[in-house]
Amino acid sequence: MHALARSLAKDRLAHAYLFTGPHAIGKTTLARALAQTLECPDTARPCGECIACKKIARDRHPDVQIIEGVPVGFKFDEKSPPPPPRANDWERRIIKIDQIRLLQHDISRAPFESPWRVIIVRRFEEANEEAANAFLKTLEEPPAHTRIILTARDASLLLPTIPSRCQVLALRPLAPAQIQTALRERWGVAAETARVLAHLAGGRLGWAIRASENPRLLEARHAHLAALHATLTEGHNEKILRAETLAKKDEDLPEMIEWWLSWWRDVLLTQHGDAARVSNIDFEDTLRAHAARFTLEQIQDALQAIRQTARQLAQNINPRLALEVLLLKLPA
Amino acid sequence: MKVSCMQENLTKGLSIVSRAVASRSTLPVLGNILIATDQGRLKLAATNLELAVTCWIGAKIEQDGATTLPARVLSDFINSLPPGQIEMDLNIKTQTMHLKCARYDANIKGIDAQEFPIIPTSSDGKKISVESSTLREMIEQVVFAAATDESRPVLTGVVVKADQDKVTFASADGFRLSVRTATLSAPVAEPVGVIVPAKALQEVARVSGDQDDPVEIAVTETKSQVMFKLTNTEIVSQLIEGQFPDFTRIIPDSHATRTVLTTSELQNAVKASSVFAREAMNTVRLQVAPANEMGGGKVTITATSAESGDNVSDVDATVDGDAVEIAFNARYLADVLNVVRASQVALETTGSSSPGVVKIVGRDDFVHVIMPMHIGK
Numbered sequence: 123m124h125a126l127a128r129s130l131a132k133d134r135l136a137h138a139y140l141f142t143g144p145h146a147i148g149k150t151t152l153a154r155a156l157a158q159t160l161e162c163p164d165t166a167r168p169c170g171e172c173i174a175c176k177k178i179a180r181d182r183h184p185d186v187q188i189i190e191g192v193p194v195g196f197k198f199d200e201k202s203p204p205p206p207p208r209a210n211d212w213e214r215r216i217i218k219i220d221q222i223r224l225l226q227h228d229i230s231r232a233p234f235e236s237p238w239r240v241i242i243v244r245r246f247e248e249a250n251e252e253a254a255n256a257f258l259k260t261l262e263e264p265p266a267h268t269r270i271i272l273t274a275r276d277a278s279l280l281l282p283t284i285p286s287r288c289q290v291l292a293l294r295p296l297a298p299a300q301i302q303t304a305l306r307e308r309w310g311v312a313a314e315t316a317r318v319l320a321h322l323a324g325g326r327l328g329w330a331i332r333a334s335e336n337p338r339l340l341e342a343r344h345a346h347l348a349a350l351h352a353t354l355t356e357g358h359n360e361k362i363l364r365a366e367t368l369a370k371k372d373e374d375l376p377e378m379i380e381w382w383l384s385w386w387r388d389v390l391l392t393q394h395g396d397a398a399r400v401s402n403i404d405f406e407d408t409l410r411a412h413a414a415r416f417t418l419e420q421i422q423d424a425l426q427a428i429r430q431t432a433r434q435l436a437q438n439i440n441p442r443l444a445l446e447v448l449l450l451k452l453p454a
Numbered sequence: 455m456k457v458s459c460m461q462e463n464l465t466k467g468l469s470i471v472s473r474a475v476a477s478r479s480t481l482p483v484l485g486n487i488l489i490a491t492d493q494g495r496l497k498l499a500a501t502n503l504e505l506a507v508t509c510w511i512g513a514k515i516e517q518d519g520a521t522t523l524p525a526r527v528l529s530d531f532i533n534s535l536p537p538g539q540i541e542m543d544l545n546i547k548t549q550t551m552h553l554k555c556a557r558y559d560a561n562i563k564g565i566d567a568q569e570f571p572i573i574p575t576s577s578d579g580k581k582i583s584v585e586s587s588t589l590r591e592m593i594e595q596v597v598f599a600a601a602t603d604e605s606r607p608v609l610t611g612v613v614v615k616a617d618q619d620k621v622t623f624a625s626a627d628g629f630r631l632s633v634r635t636a637t638l639s640a641p642v643a644e645p646v647g648v649i650v651p652a653k654a655l656q657e658v659a660r661v662s663g664d665q666d667d668p669v670e671i672a673v674t675e676t677k678s679q680v681m682f683k684l685t686n687t688e689i690v691s692q693l694i695e696g697q698f699p700d701f702t703r704i705i706p707d708s709h710a711t712r713t714v715l716t717t718s719e720l721q722n723a724v725k726a727s728s729v730f731a732r733e734a735m736n737t738v739r740l741q742v743a744p745a746n747e748m749g750g751g752k753v754t755i756t757a758t759s760a761e762s763g764d765n766v767s768d769v770d771a772t773v774d775g776d777a778v779e780i781a782f783n784a785r786y787l788a789d790v791l792n793v794v795r796a797s798q799v800a801l802e803t804t805g806s807s808s809p810g811v812v813k814i815v816g817r818d819d820f821v822h823v824i825m826p827m828h829i830g831k
Binding site: 173177181182187201202205224228229230231234237265267 | 607
């Protein structure tokens with residue numbers, strides 16, 4: 123961040139940046155802020171008040187383009203409407219070569235109303251190899267008046283030729299206390315909610331803000347944890363039935379897996395006496411109960427079984443069978 | 455905002471600007487047409503961020519204002535109205551335009567005009583002025599040679615250069631080059647050179663079709679746009695960034711053979727040959743034979759297809775220089791012959807593997823270079 127601020131102050135920005143970090147940590151927010159800084163005519167850039175800043179904040183600026191992958195099977199061409207917004211963080215999307223080609227056409231033109239053309243390509247790890255390769259030349263030598271910002275979960279997920287052509291900036295998670303203060307002071311979130319969200323966020327302010335605005339995220343978490351707690355006391359038949367029900371909503375499974383992992387991690391931490399780093403702080407009593415009920419080995423096995431299931435689900439294995447195995451493996 | 459105007463004028467204005475409405479865009483406002491009052495007239499504008507067309511029509515303005523309305527809905531509705539007065543009244547709060555014409559009423563929902571990109575308008579910068587008929591001819595004689603393939607963006611554009619009292623349009627796609635010059639009525643203060651997308655020039659040619667006044671061409675101060683100012687209409691196009699190859703080096707400075715032909719005869723012969731040429735990578739062969747004791751000079755045009763057969767046509771020609779055999783892409787020959795607008799053309803060649811040059815006899819303001827195709831013996 124300081125490096126970025128320094129090059130801004132000296133007006134010596136790199137032609138291409140790669141912002142890395144987990145989902146909802148603020149990569150695109152930072153990219154927008156950088157775009158505002160470039161386009162804002164005010165001396166105290168970005169002012170946040172002028173038309174340019176406002177348009178960028180709402181993704182309506184003609185010279186600031188945000189490109190995202192399209193859903194699998196989405197036919198992309200010049201005439202196609204913009205792809206629908208992402209259903210959730212785990213939806214699989216692809217950045218296609220045609221999107222890159224259209225982008226290359228756009229940047230061959232001078233910017234329309236502002237000094238720079240800023241291209242933000244989100245989640246570049248979703249670019250297929252063709253698209254990534256087609257982008258290399260542009261990334262190396264973008265036309266004058268063009269700045270490119272890529273975001274990705276991790277630089278290692280990209281072709282090595284991509285990060286080597288960008289200035290890489292890894293965004294680090296924030297401490298829960300920082301998130302808690304920000305939520306309360308800037309987003310007016312109630313104290314207790316802010317405390318819980320700050321711990322659940324895993325350092326991702328963006329996630330905490332989204333969860334504070336959209337109660338569905340927390341409700342879903344409650345449901346996922348409730349299912350986990352219930353299944354720990356269930357018999358064979360009930361587990362098989364539960365696996366079947368869970369498998370029917372397979373788009374929710376990646377989210378469920380994350381919450382289940384975070385739960386067992388917290389049980390492990392509680393057992394170890396490291397309560398300060400626990401994230402599910404609103405379930406303290408249950409955590410303590412589980413920490414007392416299960417042995418260290420059982421907890422480790424549970425974590426391993428969940429991770430294995432996550433891998434299997436990503437590899438297109440029948441979700442019902444994978445879940446049956448997982449539920450049966452969880453300690454009783 | 456409260457205005458009234460004639461349905462005929464509005465229809466015409468909308469048809470001029472709608473060509474610039476974006477068909478695909480992440481910005482919803484680009485699917486809209488800007489409607490704003492402007493010094494006693496009504497301004498219509500549309501842009502797809504590459505091309506922006508603004509058009510002014512006469513209107514009675516009772517209250518100033520601006521909004522943007524969806525292009526399709528607006529044009530389709532206005533087109534279906536009877537000729538006569540249309541009254542428009544904008545509800546600023548809901549950004550809804552109320553339209554009334556005879557016994558037809560409509561409310562069209564719009565987007566705030568603030569959202570609309572800022573289209574640069576004529577500055578006091580340096581302008582060049584070109585007769586509109588000359589400009590249309592120049593565009594016609596050059597744009598077809600621009601590349602349609604995006605792999606080299608600069609080649610999809612037309613170089614527009616002005617130096618002293620000469621203006622040059624040039625385009626090339628790697629296989630052919632078209633250059634047309636014209637003399638300006640007033641010399642430019644300093645040379646300018648920009649690359650204008652071919653599509654934008656086609657639009658200028660289309661819109662300037664029924665205008666007699668000269669067209670003013672200006673480059674914005676930021677050097678990112680070019681503006682064509684017509685009577686009541688302005689077309690602004692983004693420029694293509696990059697360096698256009700030095701085309702003057704591609705034009706051969708000498709030739710071994712100069713063949714003068716009647717345009718229509720050559721056109722017909724090429725058309726006949728292209729029937730067979732299309733199955734043979736569009737190759738047509740031209741055998742140029744100077745006059746000898748057997749008769750006058752002629753060009754024999756042949757095309758051979760392994761499947762359908764072959765053809766041979768003779769065209770009389772005045773040949774000055776050596777005999778030569780050269781092959782071209784039939785489409786490229788047809789394209790250039792279509793736009794020369796002259797009864798006689800000259801083909802200058804130096805051999806079967808050197809580029810051929812097509813010129814208009816008696817004029818030196820048009821040069822077209824075509825790369826030859828390989829003649830397999």
